[in-house]
Amino acid sequence: MERRQPATLALAARYRSGNLWLEALRNLRRSPSALLGMGIIGALVLIALFAPLVATHDPIKTMIGVPGETGRLPSKPPCIPLLGCEEPLHILGLDLNARDLYSRVIFGARTSLSVGVITISLSIVVGTALGVCAGYAGGRVDNLIMRLMDVVLAFPALLLAISIVTILGPGLTNALLGITITFIPQYARLSRASVLSLKEQEFVLAERALGASPQRIVLAHILPNAITPIIVQGTLGIGTAILDAAALSFLGLGAQPPTPEWGQILSESRNYLFTSPHLVFFPGIAIMITVLGFNLLGDGMRDALDPRLNRS
Amino acid sequence: MLTFVLKRLAYSIPVLLGILVVTFTLARAIPGDPCLAVLGERATEDICEAFFRRNGLNEPLPAQLLIYIRNFLGGDLGDSLRFHRPVMELLVDRLPTTVELGFFALLFAISVGVPLGVLSAYRHKSALDVGTMIGANIGVSMPVFWLGLMLAYLFAVLLKDTPLALPPSGRLTPGANPTPFYIAAGWLAEGDEPLGVLRFLSRINTLNALLTLNGELMIDALRHLILPAVAVGTIPLAIIARMSRSSVLESLSQDYVRTARAKGLRERAVVGKHALKNAMLPVITVIGLNFGLVISGAVLTETIFSLTGVGRTLVDSITSRDYTLVQGFTVVIAAGFVLINMVVDMMYGFLDPRIRFN
Numbered sequence: 001m002e003r004r005q006p007a008t009l010a011l012a013a014r015y016r017s018g019n020l021w022l023e024a025l026r027n028l029r030r031s032p033s034a035l036l037g038m039g040i041i042g043a044l045v046l047i048a049l050f051a052p053l054v055a056t057h058d059p060i061k062t063m064i065g066v067p068g069e070t071g072r073l074p075s076k077p078p079c080i081p082l083l084g085c086e087e088p089l090h091i092l093g094l095d096l097n098a099r100d101l102y103s104r105v106i107f108g109a110r111t112s113l114s115v116g117v118i119t120i121s122l123s124i125v126v127g128t129a130l131g132v133c134a135g136y137a138g139g140r141v142d143n144l145i146m147r148l149m150d151v152v153l154a155f156p157a158l159l160l161a162i163s164i165v166t167i168l169g170p171g172l173t174n175a176l177l178g179i180t181i182t183f184i185p186q187y188a189r190l191s192r193a194s195v196l197s198l199k200e201q202e203f204v205l206a207e208r209a210l211g212a213s214p215q216r217i218v219l220a221h222i223l224p225n226a227i228t229p230i231i232v233q234g235t236l237g238i239g240t241a242i243l244d245a246a247a248l249s250f251l252g253l254g255a256q257p258p259t260p261e262w263g264q265i266l267s268e269s270r271n272y273l274f275t276s277p278h279l280v281f282f283p284g285i286a287i288m289i290t291v292l293g294f295n296l297l298g299d300g301m302r303d304a305l306d307p308r309l310n311r312s
Numbered sequence: 313m314l315t316f317v318l319k320r321l322a323y324s325i326p327v328l329l330g331i332l333v334v335t336f337t338l339a340r341a342i343p344g345d346p347c348l349a350v351l352g353e354r355a356t357e358d359i360c361e362a363f364f365r366r367n368g369l370n371e372p373l374p375a376q377l378l379i380y381i382r383n384f385l386g387g388d389l390g391d392s393l394r395f396h397r398p399v400m401e402l403l404v405d406r407l408p409t410t411v412e413l414g415f416f417a418l419l420f421a422i423s424v425g426v427p428l429g430v431l432s433a434y435r436h437k438s439a440l441d442v443g444t445m446i447g448a449n450i451g452v453s454m455p456v457f458w459l460g461l462m463l464a465y466l467f468a469v470l471l472k473d474t475p476l477a478l479p480p481s482g483r484l485t486p487g488a489n490p491t492p493f494y495i496a497a498g499w500l501a502e503g504d505e506p507l508g509v510l511r512f513l514s515r516i517n518t519l520n521a522l523l524t525l526n527g528e529l530m531i532d533a534l535r536h537l538i539l540p541a542v543a544v545g546t547i548p549l550a551i552i553a554r555m556s557r558s559s560v561l562e563s564l565s566q567d568y569v570r571t572a573r574a575k576g577l578r579e580r581a582v583v584g585k586h587a588l589k590n591a592m593l594p595v596i597t598v599i600g601l602n603f604g605l606v607i608s609g610a611v612l613t614e615t616i617f618s619l620t621g622v623g624r625t626l627v628d629s630i631t632s633r634d635y636t637l638v639q640g641f642t643v644v645i646a647a648g649f650v651l652i653n654m655v656v657d658m659m660y661g662f663l664d665p666r667i668r669f670n
Contacts, residue, residue: 156649
């Protein structure tokens, strides 16, 4: 008993507390960056859910000829109350089609958050399935799957997404699909590595000796133990996916007008940078804050959930 | 070392083949008749038949794939549908812009990122450290194209008429027409058709300025490069700074550093010789991984700064449905990416003997 290392004691205490997840949550609460990240994401989710209440106008409605509006032409530089403008109707001014920019940015949160979450969930599901198959089956199946993943990784991610969308045709769904494909190899590699190390552990060997089916071993024993790094990577991935989706929309390959999407708003207004820079400024800030939220949370989770990956 | 290099080379070949198969499949997956796309809607069946035969399009798919691979190895990427010129020629024209942009972006990222990361680690938890980490977090969260637009606005509009003003578009001041170095050196006369390699090199403005000792051209080219290079380099900079910091932090806590300190080495020798040297390995890997980011960044920023590089050409070709160009550029960029990764791996093996023997 005296020879027990402190680390082992700590581990034992963890198991006594019953739940590694609770422990992780406790760790997460101590990390200021994770808390900030959670705060940002929480606020954004609320904004996205209650967008119609937060926004002041219809995001795709043109304000020309609407009663009570000044009838300001879109070609005139828009007016921002925050910068001392007299017309208090539009918080961030109007865009070039005389739509309320503030409402468009608010509704943009819906698009960007759902794109981020959907692409990453899809690529986690597909990538993990492929990785687990490769790792558990080994041999030729493993070789085939992983070489395929190598080829996908050989393309710079955005370039591959662009090529895929070129063929499928521009649009948010196709952009989503293109980005998903570029993310799959990450999760395949991660889950394969976990499976390979777990496969030979005693509790798995014991289960196999008891005659459990491969499905049961994978689903009940390997996956729950392999999921942590995937979740961490996924949180960090959501930020990147949002950036990629915005980039595709910026190039005209993603969300199509009049959908309020941040990259798309930037793409519409970038030729007017020198006359009305705020049209470019605010959607970019929105993207940055969102991605920052996911990055901070992801970093915090990595530190809390996986001490081995701790990069201080 | 040689076995390691050969092994790594052998490993790249299936990946390169895979890239060719993927681009081939992507091109064949494009809906629509290639004959009508190339020759126009009014091409008759006879003309199409001849076109198919000439391009080997009536062969079975595996044979077509072989033709495609053979052409690629021979440097033939087909003709662009939009420009009616060989894709290879367009590549020689436009790749130099991107290579130059990427080089300076990476130079910026490394020369600022590494020292910043090392200093933050050395002064762990100081104001500099905290500031760098906050900056790095913001840096990786910014969309490249947005940063480019903001820089253009800041330096071309807000700082207009100050010494800090920088041009927001183009590679050189309009009207500038630099003499290629091969003509300045008298190797070729004006109007001669130079080798592709020479043309390629002469189109890298800064290199051309260096070879012709043209200071004015150099300054002009650099002034135009600063904004796009900073925009493309910021995300890699943030990543490199973070990696250098954590890597140096880790190596500073190692036993050999304590030993170096204990035997009374000066602090500079401890950090420079012992900690830094060992900490640079992961940093080199990260720099290698950033080539992809630089390429993606170039694709997005070239459009903003009106640079006619591969990125902008690629994006324009997508909207005009110039599939051969998209396919050709994609395959060349991906192949270049694989080769760069291979070189980085080899460097890694060269610097860390443990890699070679495992």
